[in-house]
Amino acid sequence: MAQPTQALDRTIVVVDVVGFTAPDRILPDRLAVRQGMYEVLKTAFAESAVDFDSCAREDRGDGALILLPPGTTKSLVADRLPDRIAVALRRYNWTRTSQAQIRLRVSLNSGEVLNDGNGWVGEAVDTAFRILDAPWAKEAFAESGRMIAFISSERFFDDVIAPDPGLLPELYSPIPVSVKTFTGTAYLRLHGELTAAVAKTPVPRPEPHDDPPLPELTSDVLDLIPRKDLAGLHRRLTRMEVPHLAVMMSRALGPAIPLPRLDGVTDAWSAFHLLTDFNAGPDGIPPAVTFLRLLAENAGGEAGAMITDWIGDQARTLRLGPALGHQRRSRPPIPDRPHLHLTIMLEPVSADPTRCTLAFWRQDDPEVWPPALGDVREIGIDEVEFRVDDVILETEDVWSGQSVSASVEFLLPRTLINLPVQRWAKEHGTGQPQPLRYGYRLGIRSLERMRARRWHRAWNVRWDSMVKDPSADRLHYSGYAEFEDHPIDAILSDEHWVGLVLAKPPTPQAGPGPDPDELTSAIRSGLPVVLWHPDAEPEKLRELLDWVLAAETGFIELPDRRKLANSGAAGTFKNSLAHDLVVMWDDPKRVIVLDQPLIPTRP
Known part of the structure; x- marks a missing residue:
């Protein structure tokens, strides 16, 4: 041929x-x-x-x-x-x-x-x-x-x-x-x-x-790993994308360590390298190794198998096999549709009523609670909205790589319960601030209930009952004639109720006299949902709440439906009616531990 x-x-x-x-x-x-x-x-x-x-x-x-x-x-x-x-x-x-x-x-x-x-x-x-x-x-x-x-x-x-x-x-x-x-x-x-x-x-x-161009590396973790093994890992991780980067990094660090800025993290290797600066937790597993385990589980396929093999070799050398096995079994998987929370606490300074303490907890891993305390600051009452804006912008810098929904919730004492947080905005520095209610599920929580452990059992009972049966008919409206002969705490003792609509906004202090205070009764009875409006007529408010709770899952979708109402989706309701609706959505599964005084950071 x-x-x-x-x-x-x-x-x-x-x-x-x-x-x-x-x-x-x-x-x-x-x-x-x-x-x-x-x-x-x-x-x-x-x-x-x-x-x-x-x-x-x-x-x-x-x-x-x-x-x-x-x-x-x-x-x-x-x-x-x-x-x-x-x-x-x-x-x-x-x-x-x-x-x-x-x-x-x-x-x-x-x-x-x-x-x-x-x-x-x-x-x-x-x-x-x-x-x-x-x-x-x-x-x-x-x-x-x-x-x-x-x-x-x-x-x-x-x-x-x-x-x-x-x-x-x-x-x-x-x-x-x-x-x-x-x-x-x-x-x-x-x-x-x-x-x-x-x-x-x-x-x-x-x-x-x-040798591939392995950068100079110095850390206690990397000193334990032979350079040839690091070179092999470098080849595998360079240019490899990380799914749910911020969540995975937060889970690797654990709840006690706030998530660092991830600006320079462009692939799996740079994420691993950043984590080698952090020491192992009580289980003895370095965060960098935990990250690789999570990466292998979520990457799957050949890449996941290669990383799993590498971890297995190092686990034998570092004697981490049992600890890694327990970690894998005990920690929840990264969810497909995660949701994040930023909890901001405000509390007056007892010695100076013109000032208050601001503290915040940023949940970077949607399956881990409680998050680490972010910071404690003492600020003027008249600048609260602007300092909250600072916290939210700092949080968004950390969350910038995530494609997930988020909530901002305010942990307030009774004395500040009427702060108009539903009217607050962010990005004031741009000259065109945007209302918080447009970007977040917005709500308040009770600082008194968070601290009063004697109320937590009833709180958990009502919450679990609501999750099991979230139907809208479990919302009690205060002030209606059929209940006028019964004190509010007696009415709320019926475990059918999981939510209460106040007849009027609560006062900064529980009212004097023998009659029970509505908000105190709701919190003490364990109701996880309390709602009120500063000036809506009762019938108009009821129409709005009927729409908000009209979804098949009732109370479960209340935060999302309340946010949706702000967009005008509620149709017939004036924007101001939806905008000024106050929602106390208090989840007992996400309790902030407040057993120590919060001392502001001094500049």
């Missing part, structure tokens, strides 16, 4: 059997491995819609050079071939002795090639063989225990894999290559779980000049 006299652009696959000449493989084993390699390749190519018999091939003893037919879509190689080889190889290895089992290194490239009558030549072929022999690829593959290492040339990765998210470019890690006269970068993907022990051949460690 006449050979082509012009170079052709071909997709190139080079395959190599790892440890083909290992001492424990005798000649029958090697013959079985060669036959098995071709069986696996023929099956995988056929299932990838590529006719293996139509490919140009050169046998290399312990591997093969394969050129796909001209015109074959390059993305087929990166899309279908990894999984099909893994499946075929797993089936083959399952029925073979360890000496006859196979692990493969596969390089991918494309470019112009020419057959000179003795074989296929061209720079693209040379590159495919050089990246196949990259020491870092061999080392990472040997340590991983995986069945297949796919090594893509930089050109193939940039042209074919990187532009298409369906080809999973995040599973490929850049590695340096310096083999013979070739120096450059390749991209490594480790793939395929082993079904049984496979023979491994020791591979030489790469020379020091082959």
Whole structure:
């Protein structure tokens, strides 16, 4: 057959059997491995819609050079071939002795090639063989225990894999290559779980000049980990995205440590590196290691398996296996639809009624409560709204990377219960402040109830009852004639009620005299929901609340429906009616522990 006299652009696959000449493989084993390699390749190519018999091939003893037919879509190689080889190889290895089992290194490239009558030549072929022999690829593959290492040339990765998210470019890690006269970068993907022990051949460690550009690292955590292990982790985590970054970082640090600014965190490696500055908690697990465990669980696939293997090796070295197992079992998973809370406490300074204490707790992990105390400040009563604005803007700097909803709730004593927080705004410094009610689920909480543990049992009972049956008919309206002969505390002792609408706004102090105070009775009876309006007519207020509670889940959606009413979605109600509605939404599952005095930070 006449050979082509012009170079052709071909997709190139080079395959190599790892440890083909290992001492424990005798000649029958090697013959079985060669036959098995071709069986696996023929099956995988056929299932990838590529006719293996139509490919140009050169046998290399312990591997093969394969050129796909001209015109074959390059993305087929990166899309279908990894999984099909893994499946075929797993089936083959399952029925073979360890000496006859196979692990493969596969390089991918494309470019112009020419057959000179003795074989296929061209720079693209040379590159495919050089990246196949990259020491870092061999080392990472040997340590991983995986069945297949796919090594893509930089050109193939940039042209074919990187532009298409369906080809999973995040599973490929850049590695340096310096083999013979070739120096450059390749991209490594480790793939395929082993079904049984496979023979491994020791591979030489790469020379020091082959090290990837691992930055200078100093921390107590990193001092415990060998540099070669960090280099391998660096390859895996660089350019890898982190799902739910802020939540994952907060969970790794634990509730006692506020989430730091994440401005410089651009990938999994920079997140890991930041966390190495923090010491281990009581369980002895460094936050950086907890982060990797969470990353492996949420990333899944090949990337997750690679990180899990790395953690397993370090856990054995650092003796963290039992602690990591307990941590995995005891901590809740990261939710698919997380929600965050910023709780701001305001309390008058007893020695100076013109000033108050401001403290806040920012929940950076939606499944962990209580959060750490953020800060304590003493401020003037007349500047409260502006200092709250400062806290919210600081919080948004931390939350900026999250795509989740949030609540701002004010923990208030009776003396400040009528602060018009529903009318407050943020971003005053821009000259165009925006009402808080537009951006957050907005509510207040009772500071007296938070501190009075004697009221918490009843509080939990009513809350659990509301969650079980959130129907709107469990809202009691004060001031109606049918209840006028009964004191309010007697009425609220009926556990049917979980919410109360006050007939008028509460006074800053409970009224004198023997008659029970409505707000005090509601709090003492454990009602988690109390509502009032500064000036609405009773019938108009009832119409608004009927709309707010009209959802099928009743009370459960009250905070969201109240926020929605602010947008004008309630339709027939004037904006002022919805805007000035005060909602005390008090969740006993999120209690702030206030057993110590809060001392303001002095400048």
